[in-house]
Amino acid sequence: MATNDIKTYSGEQVVISSGRLVFNSRSNDTYVNASRYINLSAGDKITLDVGPVDSDNEENMFLVNAPKMQLGLERYGVVEPITKADELENVLTDLIEAISTYSDMVQTAAIVPGPLMSAMLIPATSFLKGRLQQVKFDMVNFKSTKSFTI
Numbered sequence: 001m002a003t004n005d006i007k008t009y010s011g012e013q014v015v016i017s018s019g020r021l022v023f024n025s026r027s028n029d030t031y032v033n034a035s036r037y038i039n040l041s042a043g044d045k046i047t048l049d050v051g052p053v054d055s056d057n058e059e060n061m062f063l064v065n066a067p068k069m070q071l072g073l074e075r076y077g078v079v080e081p082i083t084k085a086d087e088l089e090n091v092l093t094d095l096i097e098a099i100s101t102y103s104d105m106v107q108t109a110a111i112v113p114g115p116l117m118s119a120m121l122i123p124a125t126s127f128l129k130g131r132l133q134q135v136k137f138d139m140v141n142f143k144s145t146k147s148f149t150i
Contacts, residue, residue: 072150
């Protein structure tokens, strides 16, 4: 529902208008429920604060409980999955280790003259190709299936 729908809605509604509104729950929670949408709109920005700014308490968190989350509007760009940092780190670590191992194998082969060098490079190349195929296969794991951004 767009902000203009407030003006054109024909059903029952309560409109509260003032210079400033404050809703405060002193001893318990505040709930906002709707059968369809909850729309927040502001001229400049919307801020959500959870707990004290300098808190290290892990229970102070902003939690989004939704089957899918999208940051940004599709009209401003292409929707892409958010990267899972730990999964990406694992794939990049595997890639770096594979290249390092291959480098060691090539350096060892380089000191051996003639056809023996070629014979030593074949398993090194096969090793690297196999590891790269695994990295390529694992890349799908670092794309979120639930969170997206523009």
